[in-house]
Amino acid sequence: MSFLEFIKNIQDKQADALNMPSLPKEFILKSVVDSNLNNHIVAHFEPDSPLSEQYRRLRENLKTIRKKEKLQTIAVTSSTKEEGKSITSLNLAVTLAKDVDCKSVLLVDCDLRRGMLDVSLDLNLKVGLSDYLFLGADVESILYKTKIDKLTLMPRGKIANDPAELLGSNRMEALLEKIRKNFDYIILDTPPVIAVADSGIVCAQADGVIMVIRAGKTQRGIVKHSTELLEQSKAKLLGYVLTHIEYPIPEAIYRYV
Ligand SMILES: Nc1ncnc2c1ncn2[C@@H]1O[C@H](COP(=O)(O)OP(=O)(O)O)[C@@H](O)[C@H]1O
Ligand SMILES: [Mg+2]
Numbered sequence: 001m002s003f004l005e006f007i008k009n010i011q012d013k014q015a016d017a018l019n020m021p022s023l024p025k026e027f028i029l030k031s032v033v034d035s036n037l038n039n040h041i042v043a044h045f046e047p048d049s050p051l052s053e054q055y056r057r058l059r060e061n062l063k064t065i066r067k068k069e070k071l072q073t074i075a076v077t078s079s080t081k082e083e084g085k086s087i088t089s090l091n092l093a094v095t096l097a098k099d100v101d102c103k104s105v106l107l108v109d110c111d112l113r114r115g116m117l118d119v120s121l122d123l124n125l126k127v128g129l130s131d132y133l134f135l136g137a138d139v140e141s142i143l144y145k146t147k148i149d150k151l152t153l154m155p156r157g158k159i160a161n162d163p164a165e166l167l168g169s170n171r172m173e174a175l176l177e178k179i180r181k182n183f184d185y186i187i188l189d190t191p192p193v194i195a196v197a198d199s200g201i202v203c204a205q206a207d208g209v210i211m212v213i214r215a216g217k218t219q220r221g222i223v224k225h226s227t228e229l230l231e232q233s234k235a236k237l238l239g240y241v242l243t244h245i246e247y248p249i250p251e252a253i254y255r256y257v
Contacts, residue, residue, distance in 0.1 A: 037147060038120035040087045043094040044148055055095040058210075058241065063099075065208070065238065072180060075110075075188040075206035075235070077199050079226035083214035084243035086111070089189035090120055092210075096185045097150040106143070106183040108154040110202045111191045112163035115156035121146045128157030132175060133166040139178060152183070164197040176205055193226040200233030208238040215245040 037044065042051045065071050076089040093107040108129060109115035118125040123144060131137040137157075144153045160166055179186065188206055190199040203209045209230060213223055223240075230237055 035147075036122040038087075038090065041090050041094055041120070041148075043091040043098070047098070052091075052095070055091045058092060059095045059099065062208075062238070069207075071207045071238075072184070073176060073186040073188065073206045073208075074238075075190055075199075075203040075209045076212060077190045077193050077203055077209060077226075077230070078212040078214070079194050079218055079222045080192045081114075081195070083192075083212045083218060084241075085192075085212050086115075086117060086120065086189050088210070088212050088241055088243065089187050090117065093151055093185075093187045094148055096187070097148060102150065102184045104150050104152065104183045104185075106152045106154060106179060106186045107146075108186060108188050109156040110167060110188050110198070112156055112160040112166065112198065113191060113196070115189065115191075117153060117189060118144075118155035121148070121153055123153065123155070125153075125155040126158070128155035129175075130157035130160040130163070130166060132157070133169060133171050134158075134160060139175065143179075154179075163191075164201055167198050168201040172202075173205060193229050194222065200229055200235060203230055203235035204233045206235065209235045210238055211240050213240050213242050215242050217244070 035045075039045060042049055043055050046052055062071060062074065074092075076085050076092065078085045089107060093105050096102055097105040107117060109117040110129065112130050118128070123146065125144060127137060128142050132139065132142050142154050142157065144155065146153050166172065176186070188202055190202045193199045193203075193211075211223070211226065211230070227237060
């Protein structure tokens with residue numbers, strides 16, 4: 001099946017709205033010796049690369065939607081694990097932070113089971129979202145300045161026993177309400193939709209959701225199923241981002257994406 005046929009098969013009107021930005025597979029452009037930030041954060045390390053251009057395209061598409069409707073809190077999810085949710089969240093958050101019109105971005109690690117955003121940002125933090133939700137930590141104590149300008153992180157915190165309960169609690173809703181005032185954008189990195197209920201619960205609290213699809217791995221039926229699960233949780237799907245695609249992208253496809 002060609003790439004275009006693949007897109008046609010999974011597309012819906014909302015996917016069209018985002019134009020399916022796609023990120024080539026081989027995207028570690030250089031080894032980074034002077035930093036312990038995750039070297040997949042290409043938007044930081046290689047801002048002029050074609051890959052970072054794809055993230056900027058995603059940002060501009062989101063900004064276009066934002067002109068018409070409220071879009072401040074954006075959840076990034078996928079059907080299964082290791083499709084590229086966290087790397088997409090990181091690069092999207094960095095790309096938004098680089099926008100001249102943007103003053104502040106908050107990246108929230110809502111994967112209370114396996115989240116590692118603090119490690120990716122070279123921070124290694126013990127206290128985070130789960131501590132706020134479970135133990136009542138102060139909001140201020142779980143917001144951390146990162147090495148990237150204008151980007152703040154709310155890390156996962158201690159591994160929680162019942163993430164779905166915590167994420168669906170009134171405290172989570174109240175937290176988002178409270179922090180909304182302080183940031184232009186809030187990006188929520190989530191666990192996979194199919195495995196656990198957590199993701200749907202978080203996605204429903206966002207203004208819009210981006211679903212990551214891993215090219216060559218995620219099956220069409222699975223994408224359809226996770227899309228239905230999101231709809232059931234009353235989340236608003238904005239569109240899809242395709243990761244791990246083969247590089248170089250044929251010119252014909254480039255024109256399309
Ligand atoms: N666009 C991409 N292209 C190639 N590899 C990627 C891409 N995004 C992520 N990866 C790799 O895939 C793996 C899983 O990524 P991650 O963002 O942690 O997935 P998830 O959060 O969905 O579990 C990581 O090893 C990462 O290096
Ligand atoms: Mg992840």
